[in-house]
Amino acid sequence: xxxxxxxxxxxxxxxxxxxxxxxxxxxxxxxxxxxxxxxxxxxxxxxxxxxxxxxxxxxxxxxxxxxxxxxxxxxxxxxxxxxxxxxxxxxxxxxxxxxxxxxxxxxxxxxxxxx
Amino acid sequence: xxxxxxxxxxxxxxxxxxxxxxxxxxxxxxxxxxxxxxxxxxxxxxxxxxxxxxxxxxxxxxxxxxxxxxxxxxxxxxxxxxxxxxxxxxxxxxxxxxxxxxxxxxxxx
Numbered sequence: 001x002x003x004x005x006x007x008x009x010x011x012x013x014x015x016x017x018x019x020x021x022x023x024x025x026x027x028x029x030x031x032x033x034x035x036x037x038x039x040x041x042x043x044x045x046x047x048x049x050x051x052x053x054x055x056x057x058x059x060x061x062x063x064x065x066x067x068x069x070x071x072x073x074x075x076x077x078x079x080x081x082x083x084x085x086x087x088x089x090x091x092x093x094x095x096x097x098x099x100x101x102x103x104x105x106x107x108x109x110x111x112x113x114x115x
Numbered sequence: 116x117x118x119x120x121x122x123x124x125x126x127x128x129x130x131x132x133x134x135x136x137x138x139x140x141x142x143x144x145x146x147x148x149x150x151x152x153x154x155x156x157x158x159x160x161x162x163x164x165x166x167x168x169x170x171x172x173x174x175x176x177x178x179x180x181x182x183x184x185x186x187x188x189x190x191x192x193x194x195x196x197x198x199x200x201x202x203x204x205x206x207x208x209x210x211x212x213x214x215x216x217x218x219x220x221x222x223x224x
Binding site for chain 1: 151156157158159160161164202211212213214215216217
């Protein structure tokens with residue numbers, strides 16, 4: 001069954017700690033994305049990657065870092081520098097970046113709460 | 116990418132057609148119209164997209180006006196499971212998507 005998995009579904013961390021959110025896809029997609037969603041708001045793009053070993057900052061990259069060592073994996077680290085990390089984090093993938101390839105497939109999300 | 120305007124909320128009776136409008140008056144010739152929806156606490160789901168012709172798939176129909184300045188997403192027979200936030204996005208296809216606040220559609224029995 002093809003799709004995107006994110007783990008864990010709920011995550012709690014203490015202020016000042018770094019935490020890494022997992023995102024894996026078996027759709028053989030080239031492009032992957034990380035979004036953040038706050039209550040009642042739309043999605044905001046954090047980082048995206050069009051190809052292995054390459055990624056670009058989105059609109060709100062400060063306080064976050066990513067890596068893309070494998071095509072199927074795109075982990076997101078929320079660092080202690082992120083001032084307001086409590087949010088719903090969504091990972092997505094698509095065949096590429098262009099035309100019909102903007103059909104993005106989303107994972108179930110990780111809800112991060114900083115205590 | 117062109118900006119879109121959607122009503123913040125709409126209601127629909129179960130079994131009736133839900134018609135969700137989107138205004139994109141500054142759309143340019145190479146920009147597509149995409150629709151996604153997000154059920155509460157889940158990731159968004161792609162519904163449909165189009166350039167200038169009307170499109171239909173198993174989920175919905177997309178009607179784009181001749182001048183392309185507005186479009187309507189039609190769910191022909193809404194069910195309770197269609198209750199979600201619906202996002203209309205205009206994009207050239209060569210940049211990342213921008214999700215606004217969308218329209219909250221509430222389908223009632």
